Amino acid sequence: MRVTSFTVPPLRNDAYLVVDESSLEAAVIDPGLGAEKILASLKLSGAVVKYVLNTHGHADHTADDANLREATGAKLGIHEVDAYWLERNAKDPRPFLEKPTPAAKPDLLLKEGSEIRLGNTVLTTMHAPGHSPGSAVFWVANEGVLFSGDTVMAGTSGRTDLRDGSPGKMTFTLRRLYRGLPGDTRVLPGHGPATTLRNESWIADLEYPLLR
Ligand SMILES: [Zn+2]
Ligand SMILES: [Zn+2]
DSSP: OEEEEEEETTTTEEEEEEEOTTTOEEEEEOOTTOHHHHHHHHHHHTOEEEEEEOSSOOHHHHTTHHHHHHHHOOEEEEEGGGTHHHHHHTTOOTTTOSSOOOOOOOSEEEOTTOEEEETTEEEEEEEOTTSSTTOEEEEEGGGTEEEEETTEETTEEOOSSSTTOOHHHHHHHHHHHHHHSOTTOEEEESBSOOEETGGGGGGGGOOOOOOO
């Protein structure tokens, strides 16, 4: 598996091009407003994009979904619980973006355990509520790589004070990932630099927030 990362607008989002080297089948994770950049790099690589995947529905991550899907014929996948954002972003993408995004219909409604196959590379969906109700992370077991969206980031987690965010669910999700996956898992987040789960040892000390 070869992963190319791109820092793209609107909020310095990390977009990822994931290529299975044996089949040259590829996926784009969270294109943001990076379609042009990603398509240019794709031309050089000779890979074929089979899937556009969103870690969650916020417009800064989904903005170029429709453009990429149209340019490549890829199938669009998002966790079923966050799919409603795609419709919403085509009307009102605030506070993540000013201009509405082109309407994008998901082809795949992902659930916990849904597998996305690129040749021999398998991305397994894990439901990761907290930042948004239908946030998901994509785990590539045989590579030890986790595409963590706005859930685990270097030194922090995604915000939980946005619409439908939940500090309690975020704590549950972070603890589940930290305890359940190997420490040397390479974490590729939705914003900021890559990290490993072992580096994020603050998660071990997290306590559940008091609910008011
Ligand atoms: Zn977000
Ligand atoms: Zn984000």
